[in-house]
Amino acid sequence: MSAITKQSRSHLLQSIAVAVVLIAVWEGACRHFDISSIILPTPSSIVVRLYALITTGMIWPHLWATLIEILSGFALGAVAGLVIGAMISLIPVFERLVYPYLVALQTLPKVAIAPLFIIWFGYGLTSKIVITALVCFFPVLVSVIAGFHSTDKDQLDMMKAFGATKWQTLLRLRIPSALVLIFAGFEIAAVLAVIGAIVGEFVGAQVGLGYLIVTLNFGMDVPGVFAVLIVLSAIGLAMHGAMRYAARRYIFWIRRSEAPVML
Amino acid sequence: MMAAVAQPERNAYGSSVSKLISGKPAMIHIAGLEKRFMTRSGETVNALTKVNLDIRENEFISVVGPSGCGKTTLLRILAGLESASSGVIQCDGTQISGPRPDVGVVFQQATLLPWNTVLTNVLLPAHLQNDKSQARMKRAEGLLAFMGLKDFAQKYPFELSGGMQQRVAICRALMREPRILLMDEPFGALDAMTREAMNMELMRVWSEERKTVIFITHSIPEAVLLGDRVVVMSPRPGRISEIIDVDVGRPRSLQTMATSRFGEICDHIRTIFGAQSLTATSL
Numbered sequence: 001m002s003a004i005t006k007q008s009r010s011h012l013l014q015s016i017a018v019a020v021v022l023i024a025v026w027e028g029a030c031r032h033f034d035i036s037s038i039i040l041p042t043p044s045s046i047v048v049r050l051y052a053l054i055t056t057g058m059i060w061p062h063l064w065a066t067l068i069e070i071l072s073g074f075a076l077g078a079v080a081g082l083v084i085g086a087m088i089s090l091i092p093v094f095e096r097l098v099y100p101y102l103v104a105l106q107t108l109p110k111v112a113i114a115p116l117f118i119i120w121f122g123y124g125l126t127s128k129i130v131i132t133a134l135v136c137f138f139p140v141l142v143s144v145i146a147g148f149h150s151t152d153k154d155q156l157d158m159m160k161a162f163g164a165t166k167w168q169t170l171l172r173l174r175i176p177s178a179l180v181l182i183f184a185g186f187e188i189a190a191v192l193a194v195i196g197a198i199v200g201e202f203v204g205a206q207v208g209l210g211y212l213i214v215t216l217n218f219g220m221d222v223p224g225v226f227a228v229l230i231v232l233s234a235i236g237l238a239m240h241g242a243m244r245y246a247a248r249r250y251i252f253w254i255r256r257s258e259a260p261v262m263l
Numbered sequence: 264m265m266a267a268v269a270q271p272e273r274n275a276y277g278s279s280v281s282k283l284i285s286g287k288p289a290m291i292h293i294a295g296l297e298k299r300f301m302t303r304s305g306e307t308v309n310a311l312t313k314v315n316l317d318i319r320e321n322e323f324i325s326v327v328g329p330s331g332c333g334k335t336t337l338l339r340i341l342a343g344l345e346s347a348s349s350g351v352i353q354c355d356g357t358q359i360s361g362p363r364p365d366v367g368v369v370f371q372q373a374t375l376l377p378w379n380t381v382l383t384n385v386l387l388p389a390h391l392q393n394d395k396s397q398a399r400m401k402r403a404e405g406l407l408a409f410m411g412l413k414d415f416a417q418k419y420p421f422e423l424s425g426g427m428q429q430r431v432a433i434c435r436a437l438m439r440e441p442r443i444l445l446m447d448e449p450f451g452a453l454d455a456m457t458r459e460a461m462n463m464e465l466m467r468v469w470s471e472e473r474k475t476v477i478f479i480t481h482s483i484p485e486a487v488l489l490g491d492r493v494v495v496m497s498p499r500p501g502r503i504s505e506i507i508d509v510d511v512g513r514p515r516s517l518q519t520m521a522t523s524r525f526g527e528i529c530d531h532i533r534t535i536f537g538a539q540s541l542t543a544t545s546l
Contacts, residue, residue, distance in 0.1 A: 152374070154370055154371075154372050154374045155374045155376070157339075157344055157370065157374075158368070158370060158374040159391075160343075160344055160362055161342050161343070161344060161362050161366070161368040162362070162368070162387060162388045162391055162435075163362050163364060163388075163391055163392070164391045165391075168391055172376065172387075172390075172391075173376065176376070176378045251378075252378075252419075253377035253378050253419060253420075253421055254377075
């Protein structure tokens with residue numbers, strides 16, 4: 001156990017070292033070749049800009065709006081994916097009637113229908129929440145269906161041989177089995193949620209980090225754009241980390257190396 | 264009572280248990296059993312054809328045969344997991360039509376639920392009957408102690424070796440105190456050393472808790488070592504080609520495998536397979 005943590009600690013140190021070297025090269029190259037900050041700002045100027053965005057309080061309303069969009073959209077999409085996925089998996093009629101349409105809808109690039117949602121739901125948070133929810137919905141839906149299909153045949157036989165009812169088999173075997181893939185779906189959806197919210201804001205918004213990027217870009221404030229990008233990737237990492245943590249806690253019997261690693 | 268008959272330190276060869284209890288009527292009666300499957304291309308495959316077998320109470324029956332001889336299908340029908348296409352398959356005079364509470368099954372894979380502790384896994388058959396009584400808990404703990412798993416009750420299956428997992432599966436099968444124990448190549452996935460140890464363990468269980476055991480294997484020595492009788496099956500179509508009395512006394516040990524009578528019986532079974540011009544996939 002301690003050998004593993006020691007190993008992962010040295011891996012962490014190595015990746016930090018790589019990052020430090022890359023940033024140093026970036027900074028040095030920008031200064032040495034005198035590159036315009038509109039094309040590529042120096043890391044130090046990005047950090048200064050980020051600090052200013054935070055201390056002036058300029059970023060907070062945008063960060064807050066985007067976080068609400070991401071979290072509500074993810075929650076909405078995940079719950080819808082869970083419910084509809086479970087219905088498709090467990091009710092044969094539902095699978096026959098609904099699934100083909102869902103597949104058709106899934107092939108549609110969600111980004112392409114974002115402008116429609118702005119028209120339907122307005123410039124406020126609602127349209128972004130709906131877009132985010134739709135983007136999160138499909139990976140969760142697919143993972144729920146795959147999860148329920150992944151129940152081990154031998155274990156199903158075992159439950160049957162010991163006289164389990166359908167309901168008992170569902171609660172004691174099929175749902176826990178499905179959790180493994182469902183969490184993989186959550187992991188994908190968590191990262192897609194950030195994309196969904198930002199795309200929605202690009203299409204039309206009055207507040208949010210995506211809106212802020214567009215505004216700063218328009219004002220040629222490239223260090224500011226980079227600063228917001230750092231905030232966005234921090235949100236993405238936090239979402240991903242939260243999902244990993246939940247997975248380790250709730251599907252503890254899957255060792256990390258065996259889990260379906262996505263992203 | 265059966266245990267009293269079968270337990271004596273009777274080492275003299277030729278006094279098989281099955282002969283001692285041959286006066287009893289059959290517990291499991293199989294006559295003219297057929298099982299046909301439809302393949303996807305629409306062909307009919309005879310998985311089992313004209314199977315006749317009577318099994319007495321507390322008898323240990325080994326079933327041996329190459330892949331595709333229908334031995335697993337036979338066990339699945341006995342377990343109530345599949346239905347027969349035609350023929351009689353009765354337990355105590357009633358046709359087997361589904362899973363029965365007095366039957367315990369051990370599969371090739373341990374099929375433990377990975378999210379449950381060892382103890383919860385053993386308790387599963389009781390939980391499925393909504394029986395959460397203290398007595399069941401005592402029974403589960405007793406079984407685990409008997410199998411040398413006392414200290415592992417609160418562990419999870421992934422923390423156990425393959426042999427230990429299969430011992431947990433045996434505990435689970437014994438949980439409801441079944442009269443019949445069905446075992447489908449339970450040690451097939453284990454290495455040779457663990458397998459021998461498990462064979463000894465199983466004989467210890469069987470001498471302690473007498474049951475009717477139907478034990479499927481593709482190892483001839485394992486079949487002969489454990490069984491009162493060995494049912495030899497052959498494929499295409501799956502059928503019983505011979506039923507052999509193992510007239511080797513009990514208790515048996517790994518040394519039994521070195522005796523000449525044991526060797527003769529194994530050789531005889533190999534001859535049956537040889538006569539079917541099959542390659543020796545069976546050992």
